[in-house]
Amino acid sequence: MTAGNVPATRWRLRVCYTKTGRPRFISHLDFIRLFERTARRVGLPLSYSEGFSPAPRIAYGWPLPVGLSGMAEYVDVELSSRVTPEEVVARLNRALPEGIQARDARYISPHGPSLMSEFDTGSYVAHLPAAGRDLEEWRAAATRLLSRPKLEVTRERGGPAGRGGPAERGGPAGRGGGGPGVQVKVVDARPLIRRLEVKELSPDGRVVVLMELALGDKGAGRPDEVAGLLVAELAGEGVSVTRPEGMMVARLGLRRESAART
């Protein structure tokens, strides 16, 4: 890309992918690194930003929390030349680790809204141990939960284990432990729940819960939190559950609830 020339045509490709199985433990930041490396490795004609340190023009969607499967996640990739979407999907799937798979891809307008602003709602399905309660009891708990004006939850940030570490240098130079301490803040989860439905009891003794939760800069709903609230509601007053044992959650998809785009 030479300076002063007419900007090259940009091909903006929206790739839909799944992230299931073991790679669901890969964090969003690590996924970003992984996807970028994969795109380079399979030789996609990536378009790079100009300037001091060129970076590929790839946009990622709302982070999928660690541990959740994603059935239809998105990434926008800008290419400097056109490759058929089928070809891109095939190439990516040759190199992506088992569990991450490109499903399909389509070209979209390079001038359209950003990937993140396309979605404000995530749909989730959670499988929880039914704890000997029947469907009606679960449904009643969901109704009670939604009728509450406020649902306060505590969230922790920072202080991950295993940072820093021994020296790279010959000496005993530890790179210092420390790091940011854990910050705690209280959040009202109620406005972040758009929908909550107890779907059914599965034959293996689990209750299937569907949730639609807000996504956005102003706060995102967390399915494990909501499931915890639901279990606590079922168990009775004063019980708090942060993350129910034996829970499995997947994000089924992303969509837009409000009409206006920002």
Add this chain to the structure above:
Amino acid sequence: MSRPARYLDGEPNAIHKEHREGMVKFALAYPDVYELGMSNLGLRLLYHVLNAREDALCERVFAPWPDLEAEMRRLGLPLFALESGRPVRDFDFLGFSLQYELTYTNVVNLLDLAGLPLLAADRREGDPLVIGGGPCAFNPEPLAPFFDLFLLGEAEEAILDLAEAYAAGTGRGGRAGGPRESRAGLLAALARVPGVYVPAFYDVTYGDDGAVAAVRPNRPEAAFPVIKRVVADLGRHPSPVAPVVPLIETVHDRAVVEVMRGCSRGCRFCQAGMIYRPIRERSREDVLAAARDILGNTGYDELSLASLSTCDWGPVTEVLGELVAHHGPRGVAVSLPSLRTDTFAVELASKIQEVRKTGLTFAPEAATPRLRAVINKGVTREDLLAAAGSAFRSGWDRLKLYYMLGLPTETDEDLLGIAEEAAEVYRVYENRGQGNLVARRPLALTLSLATFIPKAHTPFQWEPQVTVEEADRRVGLVRQSVSGGGGHGQGGQGKKHRRSGTKLDWHGPGMSRLEAVLARGDRRVHRVILEAWRLGARFDGWTEHFRSEIWDRAFEATGLDPTFYANRQRPEDEVFPWEHISCGLDRQFLLRERARAVVAEPTPDCRRAACGQCGVCERTGTENRLASAEGRDLP
């Protein structure tokens, strides 16, 4: 659980081989977390060398973080290899990469998690052979009772010899042959492989003074001394181009191409400079091809040219230029692992556009000309200030200087020199001038202090480490002098002191002393390691895990005195615990270097000047090999 993706496997380029009858199976362990182990070039090399063989396989093992360890113990899960998930005890070899001493309790912990007897003497037929290699194997004695064997030096050829000898001894890989050897018979066969050290084949006796009296072989197969292996022609062993690409961020999260082995600068404190001789440079063509291939195979956006001193690699200027021109437009940044303290190095760094991205680090190691001559660090104050000035004019405003504390012959004057040198660096910064590229913000200067550890096989191996109390006093002196010279800011507190942008950091002298004990110890020290492990010591190299009180109790319980190992001046005729281990250096050479150190007499680099008669080339049958015959205009 923290970072579960550490234990996932399934990374690009990971090699999954079917476990077939007759294969020689290696589990290679890095006794620290995944993020560190995956950054190790040696491990990567062996992984590919072994897996390239039809009749061998190699899988990776890392130390579980304490949260996973607790879970494994609760559930009774044995230590497993990543690729197959199989228990480590199902393999033929369990190899440990021994990179630094403070991983030793992790080694013991991994043996325990694997369900193996901790001591080699207690292992049974059918248990894997536990083998160690890496720089710490040059004094393997504190670990010797835990290991069946060690491999000294560069392993890519030796490990195949071992696999071959193992296959012959066990009738594997379709080799006909006699009856299957017993464990003892097998070890005897393996001991015949050059570079292999089987601790059980040597007896150690101690004198009345507590020091080693003699180390003697007790079997005909046992070489004396055991001489390290060296790969004479690196061209036959390319830098790995399809490494496993971690799914999570690691310490060195980038593509690495090895450009050179060995360093002939001869810094007298530096064990790596002594044990990895001679110099062997890879060719410009090999490096360029490896760079292209590794980027293609991994998709990394950063490429590092690795060696002990990459600025000394002959073709470095030319190759950096070509790499930047070719890969830069595709978003690939090129980096150097460490910089020499001179303007040439700063020019190189500017060329690869590291400006503003990262701070710059130099390692003058000592702050006065006299002490730098003692350690044979051929850097003058002028070099340092010129390099710093060049950096500031190129835009750097963050600088880190590494110094050692407690070097032989060090005086308070030498330590006060650190603050003086820092002040001069500030003056250079103030006079950096103006211009487009010149740094604008206030200078952020970090001074980093490490307590000197007299390592085995260096000219300083006879010297004591300063005591913890004395190290504390010297740190105090440096702190005071750095903060004393006027200026604003608040007084120091805790481990870091801040003044007008100058930061001083240092590492607990207690940790350094333990490192010295483990680096210099004899076989008896294994009892301390075992006891500390029993008391809960793990990940001792991590400041948040290191617990000195555990080690104090372990020394007490075993009746061993840490000061005997760390703080004792050795007589010239000392029999070292590593007396039977040879990296090829003559004892006479080390003594000569020690004598020159005392009178601050430098020894020139043998690549540029006459041979220093260190003995490595003769003893290992190798020689310095430079990338181009005519060499380069070296400073």
